[in-house]
Amino acid sequence: MSGPSDFQPTNPALKWIERRLPIMGLMHSSFVVYPTPRNLNYWWTFGAILSLMLGVQILTGVILAMHYTPHADLAFKSVELIVRDVNYGWLLRNIHACGASMFFFAVYIHMFRGLYYGSYKEPREVLWILGVIIYLLMMATGFMGYVLPWGQMSFWGATVITNLFSAVPYFGESIVTLLWGGYSVGNPTLNRFFSLHYLLPFVIAGVVVLHVWALHVAGQNNPAGVEAKTEKDTVPFTPYATIKDAFGVSCFLLFFAWFIFYMPNYLGDPENYIPANPAVTPAHIVPEWYYLPFYAILRSIPNKLAGVVAMFGAIVVLAFLPWLDNARTRSSKYRPLAKQFFWMFVVVCIGLGYLGAQPPEGIYVIVGRILTALYFAYFLILLPLLSQIEKPRPVPNSIADDVLAKSGGKSATMASAAIALLVAGGLLLGGADGARAAEGGPKPPAQKWSFSGPVGTFDRGALQRGLKVYKEVCSSCHGLSFVAFRNLAEPGGPGYSVAQAAAFASDYKVKDGPNDAGDMFERPGRPADYFPSPFPNEQAARAANGGAAPPDLSLITKARSYGRGFPLFLIDFFTQYQEQGPDYVAALLQGYEDNAPAGFTLPEGSYYNKYFPGHAIKMPKPLNDGQVTYDDGSPATVAQYSKDVTTFLMWTAEPHMEARKALGLQVFVFLILLTILLYFTKKKVWANAH
Amino acid sequence: MTTASSADHPTRRDFLYVATGAVAAVGAAATVWPLVSQMNPDASTIAAGAPIEVDLTPIAEGQDIKVFWRGKPIYISHRTKKQIEAAQNVPVASLPDPQPDSARVKAGHDQWLVVVGICTHLGCIPIAHEGAYDGFFCPCHGSVYDTSGRIRQGPAPSNLPVPPYTFVSDTKIQIG
Numbered sequence: 086m087s088g089p090s091d092f093q094p095t096n097p098a099l100k101w102i103e104r105r106l107p108i109m110g111l112m113h114s115s116f117v118v119y120p121t122p123r124n125l126n127y128w129w130t131f132g133a134i135l136s137l138m139l140g141v142q143i144l145t146g147v148i149l150a151m152h153y154t155p156h157a158d159l160a161f162k163s164v165e166l167i168v169r170d171v172n173y174g175w176l177l178r179n180i181h182a183c184g185a186s187m188f189f190f191a192v193y194i195h196m197f198r199g200l201y202y203g204s205y206k207e208p209r210e211v212l213w214i215l216g217v218i219i220y221l222l223m224m225a226t227g228f229m230g231y232v233l234p235w236g237q238m239s240f241w242g243a244t245v246i247t248n249l250f251s252a253v254p255y256f257g258e259s260i261v262t263l264l265w266g267g268y269s270v271g272n273p274t275l276n277r278f279f280s281l282h283y284l285l286p287f288v289i290a291g292v293v294v295l296h297v298w299a300l301h302v303a304g305q306n307n308p309a310g311v312e313a314k315t316e317k318d319t320v321p322f323t324p325y326a327t328i329k330d331a332f333g334v335s336c337f338l339l340f341f342a343w344f345i346f347y348m349p350n351y352l353g354d355p356e357n358y359i360p361a362n363p364a365v366t367p368a369h370i371v372p373e374w375y376y377l378p379f380y381a382i383l384r385s386i387p388n389k390l391a392g393v394v395a396m397f398g399a400i401v402v403l404a405f406l407p408w409l410d411n412a413r414t415r416s417s418k419y420r421p422l423a424k425q426f427f428w429m430f431v432v433v434c435i436g437l438g439y440l441g442a443q444p445p446e447g448i449y450v451i452v453g454r455i456l457t458a459l460y461f462a463y464f465l466i467l468l469p470l471l472s473q474i475e476k477p478r479p480v481p482n483s484i485a486d487d488v489l490a491k492s493g494g495k496s497a498t499m500a501s502a503a504i505a506l507l508v509a510g511g512l513l514l515g516g517a518d519g520a521r522a523a524e525g526g527p528k529p530p531a532q533k534w535s536f537s538g539p540v541g542t543f544d545r546g547a548l549q550r551g552l553k554v555y556k557e558v559c560s561s562c563h564g565l566s567f568v569a570f571r572n573l574a575e576p577g578g579p580g581y582s583v584a585q586a587a588a589f590a591s592d593y594k595v596k597d598g599p600n601d602a603g604d605m606f607e608r609p610g611r612p613a614d615y616f617p618s619p620f621p622n623e624q625a626a627r628a629a630n631g632g633a634a635p636p637d638l639s640l641i642t643k644a645r646s647y648g649r650g651f652p653l654f655l656i657d658f659f660t661q662y663q664e665q666g667p668d669y670v671a672a673l674l675q676g677y678e679d680n681a682p683a684g685f686t687l688p689e690g691s692y693y694n695k696y697f698p699g700h701a702i703k704m705p706k707p708l709n710d711g712q713v714t715y716d717d718g719s720p721a722t723v724a725q726y727s728k729d730v731t732t733f734l735m736w737t738a739e740p741h742m743e744a745r746k747a748l749g750l751q752v753f754v755f756l757i758l759l760t761i762l763l764y765f766t767k768k769k770v771w772a773n774a775h
Numbered sequence: 776m777t778t779a780s781s782a783d784h785p786t787r788r789d790f791l792y793v794a795t796g797a798v799a800a801v802g803a804a805a806t807v808w809p810l811v812s813q814m815n816p817d818a819s820t821i822a823a824g825a826p827i828e829v830d831l832t833p834i835a836e837g838q839d840i841k842v843f844w845r846g847k848p849i850y851i852s853h854r855t856k857k858q859i860e861a862a863q864n865v866p867v868a869s870l871p872d873p874q875p876d877s878a879r880v881k882a883g884h885d886q887w888l889v890v891v892g893i894c895t896h897l898g899c900i901p902i903a904h905e906g907a908y909d910g911f912f913c914p915c916h917g918s919v920y921d922t923s924g925r926i927r928q929g930p931a932p933s934n935l936p937v938p939p940y941t942f943v944s945d946t947k948i949q950i951g
Contacts (some may be wrong), residue, residue, distance in 0.1 A: 144810070148810065148813055151813075170818040170819045172809070172813050172817065173809035176809055177810075331799075571822045575818075601833075611825065613822035755801075759795075763799075766792060769792075
């Protein structure tokens with residue numbers, strides 16, 4: 086991509102091909118001898134990291150599509166079956182779901198890097214605009230991908246985002262109907278989103294090729310912001326940039342793997358473990374963290390059309406950056422004012438992200454408006470103004486000079502910047518926590534669970550006792566429809582033998598048919614059958630339970646949570662605390678009080694529960710001391726029952742948890758070793774280049 | 776260290792490069808494993824492939840039924856005396872895939888032929904009671920099987936396979 090190459094293969098067969106299609110020469114000139122500035126820092130490795138992430142997402146996505154069913158009635162279930170039944174399905178899904186977040190995390194760093202070092206300035210305007218297009222495509226792809234599991238957040242996210250287009254004057258409603266393919270978000274919407282979610286990554290890949298092409302025409306920018314002039318200013322791409330990128334990628338994979346293997350649900354919303362329900366909107370609609378700043382801008386404008394325009398404008402304004410900032414000096418390193426305002430802008434963006442996760446009321450709205458104004462002021466007022474009034478410091482004569490002048494102080498600022506970014510990222514990542522934290526009420530006490538932490542495993546005894554509690558108590562109203570009897574004999578579960586699981590299954594009557602006469606009939610359960618639900622349909626469940634259908638319990642411990650609040654949710658990331666769901670379920674089972682506190686009016690047919698949101702729960706106190714007889718001498722108390730059944734329900738929500746943590750340990754040992762080796766290799770390769 | 780890096784003087788640098796490359800290669804190979812393994816049948820498919828029981832009482836002499844096990848059609852034929860004799864009397868050595876009838880049915884249950892109804896040529900389903908041998912005839916490419924499900928004519932290379940099955944009682948079999 087940088088002109089004709091003098092690459093000549095020696096092998097006659099390769100020579101024959103090369104004469105007809107000079108693809109090896111293209112690769113050679115683009116990725117081997119391509120001159121790369123020798124003063125690039127690690128912020129530049131995010132280009133390679135992004136290429137990797139695109140590859141990872143396409144690869145895992147194509148695989149997931151082999152097992153996924155894009156149908157409103159089957160999508161949620163098919164995702165659960167991927168996680169439960171497909172070989173390594175849980176791993177592939179975690180990679181893809183966390184991968185989306187990692188992709189955005191990397192792209193934000195990549196964009197801020199471009200902003201700081203002026204990578205959008207002449208002659209790189211087209212390169213920058215292509216980047217903005219890629220970012221827009223990524224947002225569309227990420228949004229449509231999030232719809233596919235067809236959980237509550239999928240459905241309501243799709244509803245809210247598609248409704249943005251209803252703000253368009255005159256044609257709004259028609260556009261929205263066109264997007265939906267119906268009168269509301271439904272099966273046609275899901276189908277087309279699946280199709281487009283599959284298509285867009287390849288469009289992104291195409292634009293990435295253009296992006297890299299434009300990059301290789303203009304050459305890479307660098308921290309000094311001066312163009313490479315002589316050979317002393319550059320090093321060949323391979324091995325120098327290759328090995329540095331490999332080291333950067335390896336470090337990034339460590340970060341990525343932390344999510345995949347230890348915090349797979351940290352970035353997700355528990356609501357999305359509840360199947361889509363067009364009749365109930367979740368109390369807090371919060372988009373994925375990477376959209377939060379724009380969501381905050383949308384909400385801070387009290388006019389529908391203006392809000393939508395501002396939101397899209399916040400992205401589109403980036404494309405005009407090369408003409409808004411006219412300063413001659415590229416790198417903010419030599420722009421004392423721009424540098425400070427840059428960091429303020431970063432804080433504004435993170436602040437907007439934080440606000441996007443808060444309930445849209447009171448002080449949050451006011452601060453949101455101020456930050457929105459600051460966001461636009463940075464681009465539209467500050468940058469044009471700065472280029473007029475700022476006195477930049479002198480830039481080095483050449484990149485080689487910059488390398489020689491490098492001082493020790495720089496790495497310290499880099500380190501502090503990295504820490505600031507990590508904390509900021511964390512704030513954004515955990516942002517979804519915010520809305521729930523504001524809810525109030527007593528927090529469920531944090532319990533000690535055998536399955537918590539990086540090496541936690543299920544307590545087999547507790548699983549077996551919990552199964553008994555479920556069977557004797559919960560199962561009269563609650564289904565367990567994603568759990569099959571065969572699962573009871575699988576590794577990482579309650580530890581029953583195949584024969585025991587088959588015997589357990591045969592106690593149940595399962596509806597089957599039709600037989601040769603066309604009749605449905607009942608037969609004893611088999612290991613392949615799933616736990617039968619107590620009610621034939623939701624209406625029956627509702628009718629029998631005072632209007633509130635008892636939820637299916639398969640995923641309940643992942644579908645329930647409570648806000649941890651700042652700074653706990655940040656600390657949780659490092660301590661791997663992810664037991665909000667089990668803590669809540671166990672607390673709820675013990676949270677019944679005979680008499681509601683004075684001043685609280687309990688609706689007819691409800692019961693008072695300390696931990697239930699709103700406190701009025703339709704489920705009567707399910708567990709009482711001595712209700713279930715344990716054979717192993719464990720105390721027959723409500724506290725013990727709650728703990729056991731919660732442990733069991735954690736297993737039903739994630740039957741492969743033990744496999745996940747065990748593989749995680751191996752992956753971490755491997756990645757740490759690889760990272761250390763790459764570090765020293767990189768040092769050796771670069772030894773004579775510095 | 777600065778000058779040495781040739782094949783005849785292995786250095787610490789070379790060792791480092793080889794070690795890093797080897798570890799990276801191991802990682803790449805290990806990554807491929809789950810990506811390929813996911814293509815195999817998933818746990819629910821395997822569980823659904825459990826043995827099935829078939830009641831033989833409704834099948835009259837000379838009739839056959841088709842049941843499905845692991846997604847494959849299984850022919851259960853109640854053979855007539857004539858069909859049994861035809862199957863037993865043929866010289867085994869003359870067959871393209873030599874196998875005596877006794878090896879294809881359960882001892883004492885000569886009247887029951889249980890075969891996977893998938894042509895061994897290219898996977899079409901042969902039609903029962905058709906063809907020159909009163910066995911099975913595959914309409915796709917003309918393979919002809921006899922009353923024991925053995926290949927007699929046509930492009931199919933081998934006999935219709937007998938699935939694993941046992942007699943639970945005289946009138947009930949378990950396939951799988």
